[in-house]
Amino acid sequence: MxxxxxxxxxxxxxxxxxxxxxSKTLSSYGWFTFNYRDYQSLxxxxxxxxxxxxxxxxxxxxxxxxxxxxxxxxxxxxxxQKELKKDSFVLTEKGFEDLGINLNVALAGALIKIxxxxxxxxxxxxxxxxxxxxxxxxxxxxYNSQKQKYSLKKLxxxxxxINGNEGITQGAINSNMDHYFAYPMTPATEIIHKFATLxxxxxxxxxxPENEIAVINMALGANxxxxxxxxxxxxxxxxxxxxxxxxxxxxxIPLVVYLASRPGPSTGVPTYTSQDxxxxxxxxxxxEFPRIVLAPGDPVECTELINQAxxxxxxxxxxxxxxxxxxxAESEYSINKPVHNIxxxxxxxxxxxxxxxxxxxxxxxxxxxxxxxxxxEGIIKGVQRRLKRYEDIKKEVKKxxxxxxxxxxxxxxxxxxxxxxxxxxxxxxxxxxLDAKFLQVLYIKPLSDEIKEYIEKxxxxxxxxxxxxxxxxxxxxxxxxxxxEEKNRILKYDxxxxxxxELKEEIKKxxx
Amino acid sequence: MxxxxxxxxxKLGTKETITWCPGCPNFLILExxxxxxxxxxxxxxxxxxxxxxxxxxxxxxxxxxFDYLDIxxxxxxxxxxxxxxxxxxxxxxxxxxxxxxxxxxxxAEGMEHFIHAFRHNEDITLIVHDNQSFSLTTGQPTPTTxxxxxxxxxxxxxxxxxxxxxxxxxxxxxxxxxxxxARNITQTTEILKKAIKHKGFSYVEIVQDCLIFNKEMDxxxxxxxxxxxxxxxxxxxxxxxxxxxxxxxxxxxGIIYEE
Ligand SMILES: Cc1ncc(C[n+]2csc(CCOP(=O)(O)OP(=O)(O)O)c2C)c(N)n1
Ligand code: SF4
Numbered sequence: 001m002x003x004x005x006x007x008x009x010x011x012x013x014x015x016x017x018x019x020x021x022x023s024k025t026l027s028s029y030g031w032f033t034f035n036y037r038d039y040q041s042l043x044x045x046x047x048x049x050x051x052x053x054x055x056x057x058x059x060x061x062x063x064x065x066x067x068x069x070x071x072x073x074x075x076x077x078x079x080x081q082k083e084l085k086k087d088s089f090v091l092t093e094k095g096f097e098d099l100g101i102n103l104n105v106a107l108a109g110a111l112i113k114i115x116x117x118x119x120x121x122x123x124x125x126x127x128x129x130x131x132x133x134x135x136x137x138x139x140x141x142x143y144n145s146q147k148q149k150y151s152l153k154k155l156x157x158x159x160x161x162i163n164g165n166e167g168i169t170q171g172a173i174n175s176n177m178d179h180y181f182a183y184p185m186t187p188a189t190e191i192i193h194k195f196a197t198l199x200x201x202x203x204x205x206x207x208x209p210e211n212e213i214a215v216i217n218m219a220l221g222a223n224x225x226x227x228x229x230x231x232x233x234x235x236x237x238x239x240x241x242x243x244x245x246x247x248x249x250x251x252x253i254p255l256v257v258y259l260a261s262r263p264g265p266s267t268g269v270p271t272y273t274s275q276d277x278x279x280x281x282x283x284x285x286x287x288e289f290p291r292i293v294l295a296p297g298d299p300v301e302c303t304e305l306i307n308q309a310x311x312x313x314x315x316x317x318x319x320x321x322x323x324x325x326x327x328x329a330e331s332e333y334s335i336n337k338p339v340h341n342i343x344x345x346x347x348x349x350x351x352x353x354x355x356x357x358x359x360x361x362x363x364x365x366x367x368x369x370x371x372x373x374x375x376x377e378g379i380i381k382g383v384q385r386r387l388k389r390y391e392d393i394k395k396e397v398k399k400x401x402x403x404x405x406x407x408x409x410x411x412x413x414x415x416x417x418x419x420x421x422x423x424x425x426x427x428x429x430x431x432x433x434l435d436a437k438f439l440q441v442l443y444i445k446p447l448s449d450e451i452k453e454y455i456e457k458x459x460x461x462x463x464x465x466x467x468x469x470x471x472x473x474x475x476x477x478x479x480x481x482x483x484x485e486e487k488n489r490i491l492k493y494d495x496x497x498x499x500x501x502e503l504k505e506e507i508k509k510x511x512x
Numbered sequence: 513m514x515x516x517x518x519x520x521x522x523k524l525g526t527k528e529t530i531t532w533c534p535g536c537p538n539f540l541i542l543e544x545x546x547x548x549x550x551x552x553x554x555x556x557x558x559x560x561x562x563x564x565x566x567x568x569x570x571x572x573x574x575x576x577x578f579d580y581l582d583i584x585x586x587x588x589x590x591x592x593x594x595x596x597x598x599x600x601x602x603x604x605x606x607x608x609x610x611x612x613x614x615x616x617x618x619x620a621e622g623m624e625h626f627i628h629a630f631r632h633n634e635d636i637t638l639i640v641h642d643n644q645s646f647s648l649t650t651g652q653p654t655p656t657t658x659x660x661x662x663x664x665x666x667x668x669x670x671x672x673x674x675x676x677x678x679x680x681x682x683x684x685x686x687x688x689x690x691x692x693x694a695r696n697i698t699q700t701t702e703i704l705k706k707a708i709k710h711k712g713f714s715y716v717e718i719v720q721d722c723l724i725f726n727k728e729m730d731x732x733x734x735x736x737x738x739x740x741x742x743x744x745x746x747x748x749x750x751x752x753x754x755x756x757x758x759x760x761x762x763x764x765x766g767i768i769y770e771e
Binding site for chain 2: 352
């Protein structure tokens, strides 16, 4: 069973609180949720909404047609009327006009009743989140105002709700990161707040320098003298860091970068989503030097891949980029299996100043002491050393899951995708048990050789990406010579993520 | 003592071939820096070692000091030396960190870091080799170049008035602001030692000429006089005394302001 509920209102009215109360209540009731957040780049007013998807089975996406609307303002039901299914419900602020800021609590209570969940689960959650009797009363008032429409049964799943950014934070903590440098930019901003909250307990220094150029250079300076720093940004800030990425290539000071995309070019659409930035992650920075580009597809993978990024950066004095986007970073997922795979980040063999004596790192081509060289033999040595390092990385990453196969493993239909589209693709396949297998690419650089084999073994290859040119598709063509047919590319580039119901129809049209 | 200092200084050098133009004041700055470090090591009676220093540099003639000075460090990027230095300090607060920069480096490419460094107030020392020119790229004007300066890039003469970095540093809330004359090694060494000992961000602007592209500082020794000042109001007056443009008047050298 799966339901989708749209919760809409003006910025500042507390639609996220409704989602939070309801999804946490459902969580303790054993149900899976996925919360998609659609909000504008403004602080008060406008129109924002969430789509809360609810299911008795694991889900990681939302659907385009909804079973109900919770409207905190008049606009919401007008705007979303056409998305309602038959036999759906609309809950408005009517009847709760006098509640003021507690409107969201009452509406959450009302929805819990509609779903047919015992009052106790609601009240426990409210007590957990608020410490006043007023909220409890308003939640109960909301609950009592409705009739039960569904009857969700209590399930025994144990879960927690987290978003991609929290997954990243956890992975960094698992890797003993000690400094986080950043300049605010959606959708990476939230990470600053998360680390700031955790800073005391985990001994993390959160530093907000004057701009992204300072961010990356300070982080490199700190890592040079022995810190384990990470930085985070979105497209525009990443562009400013380009010169320092290249500096990393020459100086070989390890660095982990979290890059969360939004639709570009330029300022683009700040609070919406896209997979526009794969190309720039692969290529930013002049000169030839190794790098690692990883693409988690859900919060658990965020935790695991950030950890692998730290491990590889330390081991190979390398640049690791972990890609996400607004959809993965800020959507809220139910997680029912904890991360079991924490790899210990071993301190690299690289020498640290003071501890190991006098150590020099350089942006010029340099000899083994770090002093500048210009002779051709020396240059050749440097260039070959960097290439060799990439060969070593390629060998090492084989011990990680560079790709994953989901869905029907014997199918001749092969869907290829990466990053935040994972949830919608899997849900699309699962919803009708489609005859398709899904190859999820987690390691974009190095790219797994197995991808070619999978493509060659299948009859029909379908590409799913949240951009207009199919950036992973082009990369696969570059590496394997195989072109995924134009008509088999499902590309979405309206700033919105795929919904699983629409994606399912697109996939079905292309199955053989 | 002189002997010990000389032997420490010896160790601070490297075997790299120095590629500055013969007679370039950067040689003198290198000498002042070596003396400064050597004296600090010597005076500490074993507490401070050569390994306890680290540097970062920008890119330019000034930055070549990286190859000639045997302390840890990052040969950085044009304009970014301050950020690297701040990072090094954050990564290991026990290091004495020196950030070497050019005037183009600091007052053009990396101006944002300069202003914010006073606010961050990390315990590092910024040393600007101000030769009033982008020398390594063959002499284009920088923000501190005098008006009328002719170069391949400005055949009609530089039109803009120079920026006064000392005034800017005061306005940005600087707590240790000094100007040194590259040619005066003894005084520069004294200033640098005080700057390094200062807790928090210290800024030393060293005026030097570039023998090839801008000899503007060549005949100004007679305008220079020594100061050591802790008064903010007076510091503002001192900052105004020379505008990096005039050929007459007074140029205060020394500690313009220490809080
Ligand atoms: C981002 C960037 N832009 C331009 C350059 C080219 N460049 C190299 S040295 C230099 C001028 C340096 O001038 P300054 O900082 O005043 O130092 P000087 O050579 O005078 O000591 C420039 C512009 C560079 N290395 N990096
Ligand atoms: S060009 Fe000027 S600053 Fe550079 S080394 Fe020669 S004299 Fe010195």
